Amino acid sequence: MLLRLLATVVGLLLSTAAHTGTLTLHDANERVPLMGWTEVYVDDTRSQTVQDVNAHRDWFQPSALEAINFGFTEARVWLRFSIRNNLPVAQQRILYLRHFLFDEVVLHTVTDNGIHSQYSGREHLDQHNASPLPTRFFHFQLDIPPNTTRDYYLALTSEDALSSSLTLVSLEQFQRIMIIDAAAVTFYSALILTNLFFAVFMLVKLREVELLYYVGFLVFHHLIAIMMLEGVPASLLGFDNLFWNKTGFIFLINVAITMAVLFSRSFLKLKEKYPVDYLISRGLLVLMLVSCVQSLLLPHVIGSALTTVFCMIVGVGIMVTCVRCAAKHDRVAKLFLLSWTAGVTGATLYGLKLWNILPINGFTNHAWHIGTVVEAILFSFTIADRVTTERRMRLQAQTEQVEQERALRQAQEQLLQVETAAKIELEQQVQERTKDITQIMAKLEFQNQQLTELSINDPLTQVRNRRFFNDAFPELWQEAQREGGWLSIILLDIDHFKAVNDNYGHLTGDQCLVTLAANLRQWVSRPKDIICRYGGEEFIIVLHATDLASATQLAQRLRQAVSEIQIPLEDTTLHITASLGVAATIPQPGANPEQLIAICDHALYQAKSNGRNQVSVAGALQSRSLSSNR
Numbered sequence: 001m002l003l004r005l006l007a008t009v010v011g012l013l014l015s016t017a018a019h020t021g022t023l024t025l026h027d028a029n030e031r032v033p034l035m036g037w038t039e040v041y042v043d044d045t046r047s048q049t050v051q052d053v054n055a056h057r058d059w060f061q062p063s064a065l066e067a068i069n070f071g072f073t074e075a076r077v078w079l080r081f082s083i084r085n086n087l088p089v090a091q092q093r094i095l096y097l098r099h100f101l102f103d104e105v106v107l108h109t110v111t112d113n114g115i116h117s118q119y120s121g122r123e124h125l126d127q128h129n130a131s132p133l134p135t136r137f138f139h140f141q142l143d144i145p146p147n148t149t150r151d152y153y154l155a156l157t158s159e160d161a162l163s164s165s166l167t168l169v170s171l172e173q174f175q176r177i178m179i180i181d182a183a184a185v186t187f188y189s190a191l192i193l194t195n196l197f198f199a200v201f202m203l204v205k206l207r208e209v210e211l212l213y214y215v216g217f218l219v220f221h222h223l224i225a226i227m228m229l230e231g232v233p234a235s236l237l238g239f240d241n242l243f244w245n246k247t248g249f250i251f252l253i254n255v256a257i258t259m260a261v262l263f264s265r266s267f268l269k270l271k272e273k274y275p276v277d278y279l280i281s282r283g284l285l286v287l288m289l290v291s292c293v294q295s296l297l298l299p300h301v302i303g304s305a306l307t308t309v310f311c312m313i314v315g316v317g318i319m320v321t322c323v324r325c326a327a328k329h330d331r332v333a334k335l336f337l338l339s340w341t342a343g344v345t346g347a348t349l350y351g352l353k354l355w356n357i358l359p360i361n362g363f364t365n366h367a368w369h370i371g372t373v374v375e376a377i378l379f380s381f382t383i384a385d386r387v388t389t390e391r392r393m394r395l396q397a398q399t400e401q402v403e404q405e406r407a408l409r410q411a412q413e414q415l416l417q418v419e420t421a422a423k424i425e426l427e428q429q430v431q432e433r434t435k436d437i438t439q440i441m442a443k444l445e446f447q448n449q450q451l452t453e454l455s456i457n458d459p460l461t462q463v464r465n466r467r468f469f470n471d472a473f474p475e476l477w478q479e480a481q482r483e484g485g486w487l488s489i490i491l492l493d494i495d496h497f498k499a500v501n502d503n504y505g506h507l508t509g510d511q512c513l514v515t516l517a518a519n520l521r522q523w524v525s526r527p528k529d530i531i532c533r534y535g536g537e538e539f540i541i542v543l544h545a546t547d548l549a550s551a552t553q554l555a556q557r558l559r560q561a562v563s564e565i566q567i568p569l570e571d572t573t574l575h576i577t578a579s580l581g582v583a584a585t586i587p588q589p590g591a592n593p594e595q596l597i598a599i600c601d602h603a604l605y606q607a608k609s610n611g612r613n614q615v616s617v618a619g620a621l622q623s624r625s626l627s628s629n630r
Contacts, residue, residue, distance in 0.1 A: 099164030210266035221256030339378035346371015461517035488551035
């Protein structure tokens with residue numbers, strides 16, 4: 001009742017300044033602040049319907065306001081206005097409000113066929129988001145026939161402040177407004193995200209807890225809360241949950257200011273440097289925790305008002321703490337005070353607009369946003385300045401420490417000169433002895449390497465000997481067993497080698513062995529494959545990760561290569577051939593590697609028996625037998 005009486009009195013006093021009457025459309029491109037053409041009725045009980053107010057037009061009084069600015073109220077505010085289209089064609093206009101915190105916005109259009117209603121607001125986001133115009137502004141499309149006057153009733157309810165401009169524009173103008181608004185939101189987001197990325201970078205680099213609080217403050221306040229205040233998640237991203245768009249918004253504001261309290265007391269090091277101010281900050285922290293809880297439990301209109309009061313108290317409390325610390329010539333506190341003042345000033349101006357103390361204009365509409373941007377930039381500068389100052393102090397302390405250490409070293413050097421002279425001679429003797437021992441050890445190591453090579457290499461063919469094979473083959477078997485891969489062996493025996501020795505002498509036989517070994521090394525060169533002289537004229541080749549088919553192909557190439565070997569003699573040229581046996585398996589636990597050698601040896605025997613100069617592959621029956629024995 002008090003608000004209705006106040007609106008009536010103010011309307012009577014200033015009715016001469018208001019336009020009132022009927023708004024006549026002249027130009028399709030005109031932009032009309034509509035509040036001056038409205039009449040106001042405040043329904044304290046929210047019990048009147050559009051039929052009631054249409055039947056009692058005398059309830060309305062001319063508006064003395066330039067914009068919707070009724071502060072926090074539980075009443076339903078009715079705005080009545082008339083629009084006359086004197087143009088010969090139908091006109092289309094967009095009526096929009098530049099504020100998101102309306103619970104319900106209903107436009108009732110009086111026509112000859114009755115009253116038609118359009119719904120919008122946070123309680124009707126599904127209808128708002130279904131509009132063909134993708135914007136965060138609550139808006140309505142007005143279609144006015146030619147030479148017609150239309151009456152409209154706009155009903156506004158909200159548990160937050162009723163504060164917004166009310167503008168009538170053409171569709172083209174509204175589209176331009178949406179583009180400009182999208183650019184402004186993008187620009188604001190880019191500025192905040194830039195400062196957020198800087199804060200995250202400093203957090204990762206320095207790993208200080210106060211920077212974690214600051215990142216939380218930026219995310220919850222500058223980014224999420226401001227975007228929710230502007231209706232971006234609900235209108236443009238489809239996040240239409242009513243709880244989060246009302247109570248969640250207030251809760252996030254409380255969380256953000258809680259982060260600000262934690263950030264300020266940690267960044268200013270109140271616990272270490274200012275115990276009294278640290279106790280004050282504890283009280284502010286308790287107050288914000290209480291505010292977080294009440295915002296979830298109490299009715300929204302009460303929780304919103306209490307949140308505003310608590311945040312103002314905490315904001316002033318942090319400012320007072322900064323002033324006390326700055327008075328003690330704390331440079332960090334001075335910079336913090338400057339940054340915090342920018343944010344508090346912007347939020348205060350915005351709050352005074354909501355409380356109907358300041359007028360609604362472009363500056364007060366965006367005072368909070370401007371304050372948060374300036375605050376974020378100044379805080380980034382403050383953080384960078386503190387890091388630079390601390391680094392400079394560390395460098396200065398390190399320089400002083402270096403000077404002290406230098407003086408101490410000079411004194412120690414004089415003391416050590418005598419000891420050094422005595423140690424030099426001893427060190428020279430030790431070095432000479434060490435050098436002698438090192439040389440002896442190097443010779444011994446070289447000799448051991450030579451002995452090792454001699455013990456595992458065949459001195460004639462320079463391939464590995466049977467001793468090496470006996471040691472290496474079980475290891476290769478175990479490795480193949482672990483990997484579950486193939487292991488193949490090839491046994492090669494020179495045909496009629498005894499006849500070569502008998503007819504041409506042992507030197508010629510040795511030359512055959514050397515030439516054959518050189519050929520084998522050309523064909524078998526993988527790191528894990530080995531060639532060993534297994535007997536007099538017998539060689540064994542172990543192929544790692546090679547199946548039976550691949551081993552057989554290699555054996556055929558080796559047989560062909562051996563048959564092409566020519567040993568020049570005094571009056572003739574000696575040709576040799578070889579018989580080869582091939583066997584392969586995938587080693588299984590418990591299997592005996594000697595069995596694979598036996599199968600391969602049997603295959604070699606088959607090659608010899610079948611006429612020599614050929615490759616014999618272990619049969620399928622033998623391979624299955626080997627697998628079953630495992």
